[in-house]
Amino acid sequence: MSLFWRIFGLNSVVLGFATALLLWAPVTVSVPVLLTEAVILVGGMGVMLVANGALLHWGLAPLDRLTKMMTTVDLLRPGQRLPVSGGGDVPELIRTFNAMLDRLEHERATSSARVLLAQEAERRRIAQELHDEVGQSMTAILLVLGRAADDADEPMRAELQQAQEITRESLDEVRRLVRRLRPGVLDDLGLISALSSLTHDFATHTGLRVVRRFDSDLPTLDQETELVIYRVAQESLTNAARHADAGRVEVSVGRADGAVALTIADDGRGTAEAVCEGAGIRGMRERALLIGATLDITSATGAGTRIRLTAPVPRKQP
Numbered sequence: 001m002s003l004f005w006r007i008f009g010l011n012s013v014v015l016g017f018a019t020a021l022l023l024w025a026p027v028t029v030s031v032p033v034l035l036t037e038a039v040i041l042v043g044g045m046g047v048m049l050v051a052n053g054a055l056l057h058w059g060l061a062p063l064d065r066l067t068k069m070m071t072t073v074d075l076l077r078p079g080q081r082l083p084v085s086g087g088g089d090v091p092e093l094i095r096t097f098n099a100m101l102d103r104l105e106h107e108r109a110t111s112s113a114r115v116l117l118a119q120e121a122e123r124r125r126i127a128q129e130l131h132d133e134v135g136q137s138m139t140a141i142l143l144v145l146g147r148a149a150d151d152a153d154e155p156m157r158a159e160l161q162q163a164q165e166i167t168r169e170s171l172d173e174v175r176r177l178v179r180r181l182r183p184g185v186l187d188d189l190g191l192i193s194a195l196s197s198l199t200h201d202f203a204t205h206t207g208l209r210v211v212r213r214f215d216s217d218l219p220t221l222d223q224e225t226e227l228v229i230y231r232v233a234q235e236s237l238t239n240a241a242r243h244a245d246a247g248r249v250e251v252s253v254g255r256a257d258g259a260v261a262l263t264i265a266d267d268g269r270g271t272a273e274a275v276c277e278g279a280g281i282r283g284m285r286e287r288a289l290l291i292g293a294t295l296d297i298t299s300a301t302g303a304g305t306r307i308r309l310t311a312p313v314p315r316k317q318p
Contacts, residue, residue, distance in 0.1 A: 138167060142164060232288070
């Protein structure tokens with residue numbers, strides 16, 4: 001039944017019921033209208049309007065659900081769909097809307113994958129240039145300063161040694177940036193070693209206490225999944241250091257019903273989820289879509305924040 005005939009039928013039911021009451025009810029209308037007759041007529045009209053409103057609300061309820069879904073749907077939280085039942089125009093409209101969401105989510109995932117892969121390629125290029133060009137140049141400067149300090153007299157020797165120490169600290173910072181841009185340990189030693197190195201550096205530079213809980217029997221993951229887990233952990237730790245006012249962060253990785261789950265929980269001030277949906281968290285959601293993972297964030301004022309990434313284990317090729 002089309003929407004037009006649905007509304008027409010509902011109104012016909014109400015009007016037909018009102019007409020039946022006028023035909024068989026022992027009620028007459030005088031001229032001029034008596035007060036009791038006016039009260040009966042107004043009451044009947046009120047009942048008719050209430051009945052008509054209730055029937056229309058019931059008949060158009062699927063459109064209300066569709067409108068609410070349109071205003072709240074988020075492509076970074078895939079899988080939101082409306083149930084389809086019955087026949088006619090409204091169920092067909094809902095099916096079309098669900099199909100549009102399927103297409104938009106696929107296109108968003110595809111475009112996000114291209115952007116993130118290009119971003120990782122650019123990170124790799126910058127890290128390589130920092131390592132090969134800047135790192136080697138600073139190492140050469142460090143050696144020259146060392147030789148000059150050995151041959152110089154005081155107080156020039158002390159100044160050269162100070163410059164040497166500053167250069168050494170800058171070189172260490174460049175190496176740390178290289179590791180953040182492209183974690184070589186992730187490619188060489190795997191996810192657990194990379195996360196251990198990441199959390200160790202995080203605790204060293206922020207002073208926060210980091211508790212690690214890593215399962216030793218994790219399933220084999222592909223490079224893309226490991227990279228997404230690493231980047232989500234990296235961004236979560238950065239958020240905890242910058243915004244959470246936390247003193248303790250717990251990082252755990254383990255099996256979870258045929259998947260691998262990464263959980264980062266801090267004891268910071270917490271906040272409402274709607275407030276903390278910034279660029280960093282939306283970036284994590286886009287990375288999760290890249291591998292078909294889910295990202296759940298729970299946060300409450302004074303109770304800290306918990307971020308959980310559940311990544312499916314890639315199927316082994318036959």
